[in-house]
Amino acid sequence: EPEVTQTPSHQVTQMGQEVILRCVPISNHLYFYWYRQILGQKVEFLVSFYNNEISEKSEIFDDQFSVERPDGSNFTLKIRSTKLEDSAMYFCASHEEGPRGTQYFGPGTRLLVL
Amino acid sequence: KNQVEQSPQSLIILEGKNCTLQCNYTVSPFSNLRWYKQDTGRGPVSLTIMTFSENTKSNGRYTATLDADTKQSSLHITASQLSDSASYICVVSGSGGSYIPTFGRGTSLIVHP
Numbered sequence: 001e002p003e004v005t006q007t008p009s010h011q012v013t014q015m016g017q018e019v020i021l022r023c024v025p026i027s028n029h030l031y032f033y034w035y036r037q038i039l040g041q042k043v044e045f046l047v048s049f050y051n052n053e054i055s056e057k058s059e060i061f062d063d064q065f066s067v068e069r070p071d072g073s074n075f076t077l078k079i080r081s082t083k084l085e086d087s088a089m090y091f092c093a094s095h096e097e098g099p100r101g102t103q104y105f106g107p108g109t110r111l112l113v114l
Numbered sequence: 115k116n117q118v119e120q121s122p123q124s125l126i127i128l129e130g131k132n133c134t135l136q137c138n139y140t141v142s143p144f145s146n147l148r149w150y151k152q153d154t155g156r157g158p159v160s161l162t163i164m165t166f167s168e169n170t171k172s173n174g175r176y177t178a179t180l181d182a183d184t185k186q187s188s189l190h191i192t193a194s195q196l197s198d199s200a201s202y203i204c205v206v207s208g209s210g211g212s213y214i215p216t217f218g219r220g221t222s223l224i225v226h227p
Contacts, residue, residue, distance in 0.1 A: 043217045056214050091157050100146050105157030
């Protein structure tokens with residue numbers, strides 16, 4: 001069964017460093033998302049992406065965040081200068097249909113900023 | 115401000131028993147409501163999706179209901195199994211130009227043998 005994959009599974013970085021989280025959505029999906037979940041808290045929407053551009057973004061998704069679909073398969077989230085409070089689990093998701101389609105989540109990348 | 119409130123925060127039941135989880139929301143205008151199951155350290159897995167016109171939807175032993183007038187939803191789990199132990203998350207998306215989903219904090223369900 002097709003699934004969303006994410007790499008790395010864990011990443012430890014120093015405050016101020018740049019990190020790139022990678023996702024490979026399901027191949028025929030057209031809508032892509034990034035979410036984050038701080039330990040013990042609820043999942044939060046970061047950004048949605050369709051047709052090679054950002055559809056919507058939350059207040060969390062400020063100028064230090066960016067997303068890119070560099071080729072036909074990968075979908076990346078870049079954090080330019082990490083802060084301690086960026087430590088969280090980051091989930092990528094994708095779906096085929098419009099905004100009401102079933103979203104398939106990846107296993108997540110656990111980011112720890114020291 | 116859009117909000118999704120879930121209750122109870124946690125629930126412990128015996129294997130084989132049924133249970134019902136609640137979700138209240140203030141998201142407006144409403145587009146759809148989703149229930150997810152999230153195992154510890156894993157990504158959420160979709161259980162059901164309901165739009166405004168749907169009152170109930172089933173997925174195996176999971177049955178979700180929606181009352182769009184009172185802005186309430188429930189997730190009923192029948193004949194619980196040990197593998198049902200997880201967090202169950204209610205997510206509501208709006209419409210009218212923004213589909214940004216609002217997540218609830220989840221109900222942590224533990225099923226004991």
